[in-house]
Amino acid sequence: MHRFWISVAGGVLGGTVAGFIGWQLAGDDIQHVGDWRIGGGRFVAFLVMLGIAIGFLLARRLVSGKHHISDGYMLSYTRIAPKTEGYREGAKVTVADLVAVLTTFGYEPIVTACDETGEPLGPIELDTPLAGANIGIRDPQVKGWVRLQLAPESGPGEPSAAGAAGAENRRMGLLDTWTHRGLSTDELALFTLRALDHLAGDLTAGRRSSQLGQDAASLLTAGLGDKPVHRDGLARLGLNR
Numbered sequence: 001m002h003r004f005w006i007s008v009a010g011g012v013l014g015g016t017v018a019g020f021i022g023w024q025l026a027g028d029d030i031q032h033v034g035d036w037r038i039g040g041g042r043f044v045a046f047l048v049m050l051g052i053a054i055g056f057l058l059a060r061r062l063v064s065g066k067h068h069i070s071d072g073y074m075l076s077y078t079r080i081a082p083k084t085e086g087y088r089e090g091a092k093v094t095v096a097d098l099v100a101v102l103t104t105f106g107y108e109p110i111v112t113a114c115d116e117t118g119e120p121l122g123p124i125e126l127d128t129p130l131a132g133a134n135i136g137i138r139d140p141q142v143k144g145w146v147r148l149q150l151a152p153e154s155g156p157g158e159p160s161a162a163g164a165a166g167a168e169n170r171r172m173g174l175l176d177t178w179t180h181r182g183l184s185t186d187e188l189a190l191f192t193l194r195a196l197d198h199l200a201g202d203l204t205a206g207r208r209s210s211q212l213g214q215d216a217a218s219l220l221t222a223g224l225g226d227k228p229v230h231r232d233g234l235a236r237l238g239l240n241r
Helices: 002-028 040-064 095-104 184-199 233-237
Strands: 070-077 083-085 088-091 110-114 118-123 134-138 143-149 171-179 205-207
Touching: 002 040, 070 143, 070 184, 095 110, 095 184, 143 184, 184 205
Parallel strands: none
Antiparallel strands: 070 171, 070 205, 083 088, 110 118, 110 134, 134 143, 143 171
16 A cells, blocks of 8 residues: 555656646746636646656556566476586585586576575575575576576486386476566576586476477577677666566
8 A cells, every 4th residue: 555655646746846847838828818728827737747647657666666577497307417526426516506507608697595486585505406496596687587496306216106117207397587678587597498408317398388398408598699698788787686
């Protein structure tokens, strides 16, 4: 309810400012014969109504925040295999590994922990295992953000529910996008998909909004260049959420 009254106050302020401007421009013609049909009074009234409408809409936009559109991908993969580092074998793949790959693509990734609804909770440790992670990924030049949520790693694949034949379990994941305009967020999601394809086995993905089946991540990202092309330096000036 307080948002409504803030919007009303914005309308009143807008109308006041517009009325003052109109009076300065046409005040000398007020109260002349035919004033409300062809004179200054009608002009001032028009500006006041226009100012009220603009002030109300601007105030409502400010208190409501940016309009964000949610979309994304459903993911499926076999497992995130441990990596080998010198004499160390079986080191877990971490959030830092994903950040490193995104950095090589040209991004400046900022990662945060998320809750089950996708709301940011604050910074996340880079040594957090990627399997089971629920993270938000932002970039200063991207007008939006993506959320990656992966299933916990439970060791080598166990027989699936349908798998008397011993088929390997496939893990599920989500790659959500939240944006209010432009292509930079969807491009970040695709590069994240490409980065994840380096780390997860047999990764496939499909649009949440599509009724079609999933395709190999390499096929979905085949149209990408080596570097993102939709990052926008002006995004640094706005809220990137």
